[in-house]
Amino acid sequence: AQTVTQSQPEMSVQEAETVTLSCTYDTSENNYYLFWYKQPPSRQMILVIRQEAYKQQNATENRFSVNFQKAAKSFSLKISDSQLGDTAMYFCAFMKAGNMLTFGGGTRLMVKP
Amino acid sequence: GAVVSQHPSWVICKSGTSVKIECRSLDFQATTMFWYRQFPKQSLMLMATSNEGSKATYEQGVEKDKFLINHASLTLSTLTVTSAHPEDSSFYICSARAAGRTPLGEQFFGPGTRLTVL
Numbered sequence: 001a002q003t004v005t006q007s008q009p010e011m012s013v014q015e016a017e018t019v020t021l022s023c024t025y026d027t028s029e030n031n032y033y034l035f036w037y038k039q040p041p042s043r044q045m046i047l048v049i050r051q052e053a054y055k056q057q058n059a060t061e062n063r064f065s066v067n068f069q070k071a072a073k074s075f076s077l078k079i080s081d082s083q084l085g086d087t088a089m090y091f092c093a094f095m096k097a098g099n100m101l102t103f104g105g106g107t108r109l110m111v112k113p
Numbered sequence: 114g115a116v117v118s119q120h121p122s123w124v125i126c127k128s129g130t131s132v133k134i135e136c137r138s139l140d141f142q143a144t145t146m147f148w149y150r151q152f153p154k155q156s157l158m159l160m161a162t163s164n165e166g167s168k169a170t171y172e173q174g175v176e177k178d179k180f181l182i183n184h185a186s187l188t189l190s191t192l193t194v195t196s197a198h199p200e201d202s203s204f205y206i207c208s209a210r211a212a213g214r215t216p217l218g219e220q221f222f223g224p225g226t227r228l229t230v231l
Binding site: 043045091101102103 | 159162219224
C-alpha cells in the first residue's frame with residue numbers, strides 16, 4: 001500500500017514571497033502520478049499541478065512548481081509570489097495509473113498581507 | 114472543463130433517518146466514481162469506489178450496509194447514509210473519472226456535501 005506524508009501541518013508566508021510545501025511518499029511502484037490539490041475555504045478540491053513519475057523534468061504551472069526527487073520519493077511544491085488567494089489547505093496525492101488517489105494529511109497555508 | 118456537481122450542498126437530518134447524496138458528471142461520462150469523507154481539519158479518506166453497472170468496492174472499515182452506493186448510469190452516482198447518527202456528520206466529497214478522457218484517469222471533484230445529523 002502507498003502512503004503519503006506531509007510533515008508540515010501549518011505554514012505561513014508573507015504575500016509576494018516564496019514558500020515550499022513538503023511531501024514524501026512510499027511505494028514499490030515504478031510508474032505512478034503525483035498531484036498537488038488545493039482546498040480553499042469553499043472546500044472545492046482544485047488540481048494545482050501534476051507530475052508523471054516517468055518524466056524527469058519538474059512540472060510547472062505559472063507560479064507553482066514542483067521538485068520531484070524520485071529516488072528520495074519526495075515531491076515538494078513551491079509557490080512563488082504568494083497571493084492572498086493561495087490561502088488554503090494543500091494536499092499531496094499519489095496515484096497508480098488508472099487507480100485511486102491516496103492523499104497526504106494536508107498542509108494549511110496562510111498567506112499574510 | 115470537466116464539471117462534477119453534488120446535491121445537496123448541505124443537509125441537516127434527525128438521527129435515525131436516511132439521507133441521499135447525488136453526484137453527477139455534467140459534461141462527461143464517468144465510468145468510475147469515488148466517494149470520500151472528510152472530517153474537520155483532516156484529509157480526504159476514500160470510502161468506496163463505484164463502477165457504472167456494478168457493485169461498489171468499499172474500503173476497509175466502511176460499512177456497506179450503512180453507506181449504500183448506487184452507480185446506475187454513466188453520469189450519476191448516489192450515496193445513501195442509512196439510519197444516520199451524529200457520528201456520521203461529516204463532509205462528503207465525490208469525484209469522477211472520465212471515460213477515456215485523459216490517459217491519467219484523472220479524477221474531477223464535486224463541491225462536497227456537508228451532512229449534520231442531530
